[in-house]
Amino acid sequence: MAETIKVAVRVRPLVQREIEAGATIAVAVHNNAVAVNHAGQRRTFGFDHAYWSVDPKDPNFANQEQVNTDIGKPCLENMIKGYNFCVFAYGQTGAGKTHTLSNSPTKEKQMGLIPYVLEGLFTQHRAKFKNDELRIWISFMEIYNEQIRDLLSPGRETTDLKVRDHPEFGAYVPGLTEAPCSEISDVKSLLDFGTKKRVTAATNMNAGSSRSHAVFTIRAQRLTGPKPTTGNKKDDRKSLSSRVNLVDLAGSERVAKSGADGLRLREGCAINQSLTALGLVIKQLAEIQQEPINRRRRLSVDERTKAIPFRASKLTFLLRESLAGNSRTFMVGAVSPASICADETISTLRFASSVKRVKTVALQNVNKKQEAVASLQAEVARLAEMLHNAGAQGAGDVMHVRRPRGDVRDERGVASIRRSSPSAPGRMTKASPTPKVSAKAQRRPVKSAPGLRPCDNSEVTKFLQQIGLPQYAEALYNSGFEDMETLVDIEEDHMRDLGILPGHQVKLRKRLDEFEAGVPVVQINQRKALGDWEEEDDYPAVPVRIAPSMTLLKGATPSEKQISSVQLSWNHLKEIGTPVVAEYFCKKILEISPEIKDLFPPSVRCRYRDWSTDEEEDERCLASSPALRRLFGRVIDAVGSAVAGMQDMNRMVPALTELGLRHVNYNVKEEHFQVFEKALMITLREGLGDLFTKEVEFAWNMAFNFMSATMISGLRSAQSAARSQQTELSKEPNMSTTATPTETPSSASGSGRGRLRAQDAASTPFGVGTELHGKEPYRIERHLQKAIFGDVFEVLGLESQRRLAVKVTELEKMRLQAKHQALVESPLCEIRFAEMMKGLDNVIQLEDTFGDDDRHYVVMELASGGDLMEALELRHSGFQEEHAKKLILDVARGLASLHMRGLAMQASNYLACPAHDHPLAATTFFLGLASGFCFSLPPCSSLCFAFCCSTMIAKAALRCENRTDPGSSSAQCPLDWPRLIPQ
Numbered sequence: 001m002a003e004t005i006k007v008a009v010r011v012r013p014l015v016q017r018e019i020e021a022g023a024t025i026a027v028a029v030h031n032n033a034v035a036v037n038h039a040g041q042r043r044t045f046g047f048d049h050a051y052w053s054v055d056p057k058d059p060n061f062a063n064q065e066q067v068n069t070d071i072g073k074p075c076l077e078n079m080i081k082g083y084n085f086c087v088f089a090y091g092q093t094g095a096g097k098t099h100t101l102s103n104s105p106t107k108e109k110q111m112g113l114i115p116y117v118l119e120g121l122f123t124q125h126r127a128k129f130k131n132d133e134l135r136i137w138i139s140f141m142e143i144y145n146e147q148i149r150d151l152l153s154p155g156r157e158t159t160d161l162k163v164r165d166h167p168e169f170g171a172y173v174p175g176l177t178e179a180p181c182s183e184i185s186d187v188k189s190l191l192d193f194g195t196k197k198r199v200t201a202a203t204n205m206n207a208g209s210s211r212s213h214a215v216f217t218i219r220a221q222r223l224t225g226p227k228p229t230t231g232n233k234k235d236d237r238k239s240l241s242s243r244v245n246l247v248d249l250a251g252s253e254r255v256a257k258s259g260a261d262g263l264r265l266r267e268g269c270a271i272n273q274s275l276t277a278l279g280l281v282i283k284q285l286a287e288i289q290q291e292p293i294n295r296r297r298r299l300s301v302d303e304r305t306k307a308i309p310f311r312a313s314k315l316t317f318l319l320r321e322s323l324a325g326n327s328r329t330f331m332v333g334a335v336s337p338a339s340i341c342a343d344e345t346i347s348t349l350r351f352a353s354s355v356k357r358v359k360t361v362a363l364q365n366v367n368k369k370q371e372a373v374a375s376l377q378a379e380v381a382r383l384a385e386m387l388h389n390a391g392a393q394g395a396g397d398v399m400h401v402r403r404p405r406g407d408v409r410d411e412r413g414v415a416s417i418r419r420s421s422p423s424a425p426g427r428m429t430k431a432s433p434t435p436k437v438s439a440k441a442q443r444r445p446v447k448s449a450p451g452l453r454p455c456d457n458s459e460v461t462k463f464l465q466q467i468g469l470p471q472y473a474e475a476l477y478n479s480g481f482e483d484m485e486t487l488v489d490i491e492e493d494h495m496r497d498l499g500i501l502p503g504h505q506v507k508l509r510k511r512l513d514e515f516e517a518g519v520p521v522v523q524i525n526q527r528k529a530l531g532d533w534e535e536e537d538d539y540p541a542v543p544v545r546i547a548p549s550m551t552l553l554k555g556a557t558p559s560e561k562q563i564s565s566v567q568l569s570w571n572h573l574k575e576i577g578t579p580v581v582a583e584y585f586c587k588k589i590l591e592i593s594p595e596i597k598d599l600f601p602p603s604v605r606c607r608y609r610d611w612s613t614d615e616e617e618d619e620r621c622l623a624s625s626p627a628l629r630r631l632f633g634r635v636i637d638a639v640g641s642a643v644a645g646m647q648d649m650n651r652m653v654p655a656l657t658e659l660g661l662r663h664v665n666y667n668v669k670e671e672h673f674q675v676f677e678k679a680l681m682i683t684l685r686e687g688l689g690d691l692f693t694k695e696v697e698f699a700w701n702m703a704f705n706f707m708s709a710t711m712i713s714g715l716r717s718a719q720s721a722a723r724s725q726q727t728e729l730s731k732e733p734n735m736s737t738t739a740t741p742t743e744t745p746s747s748a749s750g751s752g753r754g755r756l757r758a759q760d761a762a763s764t765p766f767g768v769g770t771e772l773h774g775k776e777p778y779r780i781e782r783h784l785q786k787a788i789f790g791d792v793f794e795v796l797g798l799e800s801q802r803r804l805a806v807k808v809t810e811l812e813k814m815r816l817q818a819k820h821q822a823l824v825e826s827p828l829c830e831i832r833f834a835e836m837m838k839g840l841d842n843v844i845q846l847e848d849t850f851g852d853d854d855r856h857y858v859v860m861e862l863a864s865g866g867d868l869m870e871a872l873e874l875r876h877s878g879f880q881e882e883h884a885k886k887l888i889l890d891v892a893r894g895l896a897s898l899h900m901r902g903l904a905m906q907a908s909n910y911l912a913c914p915a916h917d918h919p920l921a922a923t924t925f926f927l928g929l930a931s932g933f934c935f936s937l938p939p940c941s942s943l944c945f946a947f948c949c950s951t952m953i954a955k956a957a958l959r960c961e962n963r964t965d966p967g968s969s970s971a972q973c974p975l976d977w978p979r980l981i982p983q
């Protein structure tokens with residue numbers, strides 16, 4: 001799975017040279033943030049770890065042991081599990097890189113990272129996995145003046161080694177000594193030997209300055225299972241291999257400060273050159289991560305990184321895999337606390353910040369062939385035993401016995417091993433088979449063990465649960481998609497063969513793409529970044545402080561210092577955990593203003609319900625509502641996004657304005673913002689304790705003023721747009737054909753609960769103003785009903801403020817279906833909105849599309865009321881029974897799901913096809929909904945209902961089918977959708 005490079009920053013003590021130069025301490029560390037005072041400004045950077053190693057007497061002093069625990073331990077764990085790992089130390093010369101990596105004083109707890117990892121490998125892990133065989137090889141090289149030198153070569157002179165690129169395994173150094181080690185003493189002496197050979201020299205900045213980049217590599221292979229006996233030479237043990245690179249980079253230096261000349265100057269130039277190349281590579285890798293997911297998806301990892309200048313230096317070429325490939329990677333940024341080094345410190349911190357955005361994809365290096373052989377052997381043994389016992393059982397039983405885990409994949413595993421070439425020097429094989437199973441095999445009945453199903457603990461099941469598709473877990477698992485690595489390669493054929501609904505296929509593909517691109521699954525439904533705000537899902541009200549309009553606030557923008565104070569304090573608050581903060585915040589809001597609960601009626605709360613549990617909602621005590629807590633979790637995330645985005649006002653202001661605009665639909669009023677401010681201030685005070693100083697409070701006030709003013713300006717413009725539209729509507733009688741949100745369905749149709757009558761529909765003229773989506777721009781608001789039906793968008797008419805539920809179908813697909821006179825697969829039909837989720841791009845595309853004469857998409861509005869039976873009868877050409885069944889099932893499912901989210905309770909009710917002159921309008925599309933029934937039932941009953949009533953519907957469909965209307969054609973169809981809009 002793709003994950004970002006973890007970054008730790010360590011601040012070393014002042015050294016004699018700095019003290020003598022009268023330097024003061026200009027760096028501070030708080031939790032994981034590092035702040036630097038420079039040129040009268042304070043710059044703050046956040047990392048995964050920040051170590052204050054300046055003064056041992058300081059209570060926050062971080063010693064080497066802590067570094068080893070945070071970085072060395074995961075390194076050991078990953079190594080033993082078969083994952084590649086890399087730690088590289090970066091920083092100004094003399095900043096403490098070698099100290100952190102290689103320091104080996106007599107005190108065990110003070111040993112550097114490299115000795116710690118070696119020690120741990122030989123002692124702890126050997127003791128832990130007594131029965132496994134652990135094989136270890138060590139290599140040690142340095143890149144000095146752009147030449148690779150073998151530090152373990154016994155001779156004095158080391159020739160310049162070449163670095164080669166293996167087509168499958170990446171960079172390696174032929175001829176480099178790789179010493180097998182069986183004891184810790186072997187490794188220690190090799191490490192000492194190599195360290196002594198490394199080029200160091202005294203410079204002004206560091207008496208023992210490393211003049212080269214050193215790469216210490218541990219290659220480990222863990223063999224599990226019984227060792228082959230002497231009689232049986234075949235080694236069938238499972239093998240997990242890993243490669244760990246521990247890289248001590250030479251320090252960047254300024255010639256003026258290091259006082260280098262002659263040879264030292266040449267060294268310094270080579271060092272700086274390769275570090276610049278590294279910086280460039282990191283910058284470009286970080287930029288790739290910023291690209292929209294879909295653009296990245298189309299290219300393989302190799303293709304994506306092809307343009308990255310890894311070959312610009314030997315260092316970047318060698319580290320390619322650790323920076324962009326199969327590795328879990330840590331960077332340690334070493335900095336000096338001295339005021340005289342603040343420039344360099346900031347530059348290191350900047351570099352560290354960009355590294356934090358780079359992602360690698362670590363794969364477990366398992367020898368699948370051995371695993372496959374073992375599994376097949378076990379299967380043969382098991383089948384033999386079953387045959388032996390078959391007398392007592394029926395053949396059918398034998399057929400239904402659960403296939404063991406891995407049998408399908410085993411065949412593929414073997415095939416994939418054949419494809420891969422032998423392990424390159426110093427490089428592990430990786431295999432990621434895509435199981436391709438015959439449809440027959442996939443559909444074979446699989447009997448689960450009683451109680452827990454075999455798939456229940458798999459990562460695939462967890463993933464599917466998280467994305468709301470748990471119903472396919474067993475089928476996928478039993479077909480060989482047992483791990484995420486395999487699942488990401490699933491093809492459309494597989495999904496279809498496994499009976500995954502078309503909408504769900506799209507959804508699964510999309511989530512897998514996100515997963516592959518490194519969007520953490522838990523965050524798939526959360527908006528972390530400002531840019532994500534408009535991407536998906538319903539967005540709860542983010543009430544902010546009442547404030548004058550933007551114009552009044554001129555000059556009240558928070559200063560950089562205040563922004564950084566707000567950001568830092570928010571980071572501290574978030575450390576408590578979003579759920580805790582959200583719960584407290586929600587409680588405070590309800591305490592301050594109990595009537596605010598009206599903003600969160602059951603229809604809103606149910607969108608945040610966890611339907612997989614029986615969680616209770618108590619109307620009298622909303623503060624304990626789990627759904628509301630979740631909703632406030634989103635609010636807290638939204639505040640976090642706003643806080644994080646404050647540095648970039650150009651992006652921030654439109655995003656906040658838009659957010660404010662949208663809140664008109666949540667009935668948010670300006671006065672709610674005051675409540676929000678009060679509650680949030682109390683939450684901050686409680687959460688931050690002493691850290692909530694007067695200065696921080698003031699900074700938050702400024703930030704609030706700014707954010708709320710921006711949001712309120714959006715809210716006000718939405719309100720005024722809505723008002724002017726109301727006025728327009730009241731002036732134009734025909735406009736009332738499009739029911740306004742305040743009209744009730746019954747009042748609109750006059751037939752009770754919005755049921756649509758044929759005669760009403762037939763007599764409804766296609767009036768002015770009924771065209772929902774002529775040229776009006778629409779904006780995607782959120783995703784609806786992911787769980788059951790895949791993705792449906794809710795869109796908002798920017799001019800009319802109308803809400804529509806939308807499924808989008810590919811134009812080509814629609815045309816095809818139109819040609820074959822077939823019903824579009826379902827009214828909430830398959831989405832394949834080209835390059836669907838592109839964040840903001842997506843929105844723009846939809847807007848464009850809606851304004852496009854070609855009208856590629858099916859649009860529909862879902863609401864209460866409407867009678868499917870009547871609607872079916874209204875279709876002149878009738879329906880095939882199968883189509884009708886499918887139709888009602890799909891509609892009912894879709895509606896049940898929309899209803900669960902409170903989104904199907906709009907006033908008007910119809911499905912609409914693109915336009916009355918569109919070929920689809922007459923030939924393939926159908927109007928009406930079963931919602932009148934569904935809404936009176938709880939969501940799950942709606943589904944049951946849908947199934948139960950299929951026969952009834954089929955009859956109606958057949959009835960319709962018997963009606964013939966030879967004149968019905970696209971041009972003559974009297975029932976274009978707008979006519980069904982209730983009056």
Ligand SMILES: Nc1ncnc2c1ncn2[C@@H]1O[C@H](COP(=O)(O)OP(=O)(O)OP(=O)(O)O)[C@@H](O)[C@H]1O
Binds near residue numbers: 096097249250252
């Ligand atoms: N955490 C620390 N605690 C105590 N002393 C430290 C620490 N980090 C570094 N030092 C001291 O600072 C000096 C420079 O450290 P070191 O040689 O590790 O720097 P470096 O970044 O590797 O430099 P170069 O890039 O020039 O090789 C050494 O004397 C080292 O002992």
